[in-house]
């Protein structure tokens with residue numbers, strides 16, 4: 239194969255990932271490839287292993303076994319280089335309510351070493367991408383839940399990452415705020431060509447906005463493809479919700495993750511108000 243024919247480097251390649259917490263196998267042999275420029279959804283019930291997978295990809299958890307590369311860079315050997323490629327919005331991240339939106343994003347610009355000479359311009363660009371320029375100089379304490387989520391997106395975007403990783407970006411939001419967040423995500427992808435890895439519990443969101451999805455259950459990827467492919471495989475008139483139920487049984491509606499997950503979801507929902 240000539241260089242011109244070579245496959246492009248995947249945005250993320252996970253092979254044989256494992257991670258346990260005590261006797262709980264949170265991630266139990268995950269293989270994944272994310273194509274540059276796609277919106278890839280990691281779906282699964284509470285406790286499926288989505289956040290643990292994401293935390294390994296973002297270098298926040300060590301790999302027990304397996305390997306991950308982000309645009310060809312190995313997360314174990316070149317942790318700091320990988321961090322510079324990623325913008326991450328975790329479930330629990332909190333903006334500082336006493337500061338303005340612009341001040342919050344500026345803090346992240348400093349944290350991610352955006353050069354001082356470009357900082358004001360990059361903060362402006364990130365706030366513009368999420369549609370918060372008009373509110374940028376108001377204290378965040380007065381923002382709605384949807385605005386806080388968009389501000390957190392701006393914080394992750396200020397360093398111009400190649401991969402944007404979002405852990406349940408719409409949890410706790412009403413339907414209008416949910417679609418406002420997704421509109422921003424798809425617009426940002428269209429304008430920047432950025433790759434987006436997102437977890438969600440909402441099958442309708444995955445169906446509408448994700449190019450491809452992986453359905454996780456009990457630490458493993460049980461199905462992978464475009465929403466349309468997975469639905470067609472199950473049968474005529476199937477929805478992604480049906481595919482999910484066939485893969486996970488009743489897990490979708492039950493809480494296999496226990497109190498820790500209930501508390502986490504409630505905390506996020508309360509914070510977003």
Ligand SMILES: Nc1ncnc2c1ncn2[C@@H]1O[C@H](COP(=O)(O)OP(=O)(O)OP(=O)(O)O)[C@@H](O)[C@H]1O
Pocket residue numbers: 259262263264265282283284285286287288289290291494495496498499
């Ligand atoms: N810090 C931790 N200590 C102990 N167990 C943990 C910890 N983090 C995750 N787990 C367990 O690992 C498993 C996978 O959890 P993980 O948070 O990755 O799932 P998830 O798919 O992201 O769930 P959710 O949708 O609720 O965020 C669960 O059984 C969970 O209880």
